Amino acid sequence: MIKGIRPLLRGSTYSGMLFAYCGAVVSLPLLPFALLPLLAWRSAPEAVQTVLVLLVWAALIGSVGLARITRRALIASARRLLGVPLPDPVAARQPARSGADRWRTPLWLLLHVALGWTGALVSGVLFLSGLVLPGGWLGAEVGLSLFGRSVRVEGGWQSWVVALGCLLLAAVVCAVVTNALRWSAPRLLGPSSAERLALAAERELQLAERNRIAHELHDSIGHTLTATTIQAAVAGEVLSADPVAARAALRSIEESARAALEDLDYVLGVLREEKAETAPTRTLADLPELLDRLRHAGAVVEPELSGELAQVQGTLSRAAYRILQEGLTNALRHGAGGPIGVRVAAAEGGLELSVVNRTGAGTLTGAGSGAFPTSGHGLPGLAERVRLLHGEIDAGPHGPRHWRLAVRLPVRWSA
Template sequence: MTRGFRPLLRGSTYAGALFAYCGALVSLPLLPFAALPALAWPSAPEGVRIVLTVLVWAVLIGVLGLARTTRRVLIACARRMLGVPLPDLAAESARSAAPGADRLRTPLWLLAHVALGWAGAQSAVLLVCAGLLLPGGWAGAEAGVSVRGWSLRPEHGWQSWAAALGCLLLAVVLCLAVTGALRWLAPRLLGPSSAERLALAAERERALAERNRLAHELHDSIGHTLTAATIQAAVAGEVLGADPEAARAALRSIEESTRAALEDLDYVLGMLREEQTGTAPPRSLADLPELLDRLRHAGAVVEPELSGDFTRVRGTAARAAYRILQEGLTNALRHGAGGPIRVTVTATPDALRLSVVNRTGPGGDSATPAFPTSGHGLPGLTERVRLLHGEITAGPDGPDHWRLTARLPVRLPA
């Protein structure tokens, strides 16, 4: 019983009714323009002129609902006043390509909004006035309410008070009904159409793909830098007393590595904030010599084999190739058992072939990792290569080596 009365005590019920009544008031400025055809036809019967005015008024309200700005305002107001979880509008191209039936939903909402507002406002005013005037002390000698031939005239005092209470209760129920009707209509007429749902889903998919790409960028860059910096710091600590120059070289390499990582981090955070950053673009194959130098400063022996004009590889393939090599070299530092790291980059007119081979241990198993790993490196590389329609393999190569190979289809510029 109490649960049934809860909606009557909520402020949102009356906020929704107020929203409907405000819609009726906003439509008033259109009424003088709607009356012009009737005024230009003075010989027509009064009933015809009233009907003509109402029809023109409805057409003007519907035309107002065709404006995209009107829909944005109505969606924002419905969220605020009705508490309906309406999503934001989809992309402009999706809205402009929406079929005619979808474009008519906003005018239909506006017409229903105004009609409910006028009907609800007039009925609520009548019921509240009746509730205030029916008790004999307010209405004078004889209490009663008459509207177009219909009258309510209680004969006794307690009947007047009961009728007044009933009118006020009906006004409250009317507010609940108007709010409920608008809440039922809002998702159906203001919610996203089929084309907008597809556009919203595509936008969410693009945003998720971009976030995954940025997460891979951050993982590859920061993970490699931390691994290299840790090894370089250990090398500097060991040779600080015996070879200060080597220690200073290791510290300079740490500085260069961390500065490059900070640039990558600034770039990724700028992309997440959708800001224009002043940092360099993501790394590409042109930065490969710098990457190899940082590994040498960390004490690793790197044997590069570069063939073909890979400096002409541009765009996504060049960035993906750099990250693949960076991840392979980072894993070699983390899990390798010493020995040289062979890096092969071969550029042909139709493909870019990459290979990183490092020594592990007897049986081809990687040594126990010296650093904690997230396990996202190789899956992230696999996803990168798959999106580029390439191929990637990683696994033991003989009894005591590990090989990471990748092939990326590219088209070199002429």
């Protein structure tokens, strides 16, 4: 029984009833316009006139519901007063609504107004009855008259019982009206099928963008931290013996950190859904700078560049840079010293990228050497990036005690 009366004790029940009352009040300004047809048909029977007024009134209310601003206002108020989690309508990219979808808001508005008036009249009569009936506690009879019908209640404790019953029924009416509005709000104010598809497509684009940002962050920050760790170790070892080399390593650390901060600012701006600065664009044109940072870290790099790299289009060029950056980072982390071979060959048939480095014992399967922690997301991320570009990737042992990352990407030459 306690569970049954629990809705009557919640404040949300009465805030929902307030929402229903608002629907009744807002419809009042349209009532005078609904009475205008009676001026031209005064001879009609009273019942016909009543039906005509109600029909015109309903048509006017429904026409208000056709405006998109009405739907936005109803969704906002339903969220606040009914506590229903309704998403905002799809904005400018909203698809064309079908006929059934177009009439959902007018139907909701009519239901809202009808429940508002019904709830207001019934609960109002019951509430007033609950307040008036106890007036007969001195023994006098109390009578109520409504719409030509009269009810008389004898004084005494019977009036108190009937009064409490009226107040309880008024609360029940509030709960029923509120629950009816809550049940119908998601069905009539919620997203339509076309809007759900649009929201799903928008969500998919957001997830794709966040995955791309995650790849960018992993490639950029991961490479920078690896390179700066090695450069700091080199600077510490040669600080006394070769100050010039130490200063060069420290300058390289500064440049790497600055580039990583630019990438990080852009990523954080996107994740916060703020208007970020222009995205850092690292392309194959920045490859010499990347190789110089590796040399400052003490690595021996043997590049082999061929073809018109400047003719590679922007998106592919940026992806190729990130792929090489990830391959070189893995070579620094897991390599066992020795030269790192970097090959970039651009031709009309495709763009070929490869990184070959010497590996220590037990690292031919791609496991880390233990010098640097690794999340294990590098190669899967590369494979996903290459797959999206319709390319081919091969990573694994290459000859005795060597590891090779080889990628082939289709090329479209820029005009």
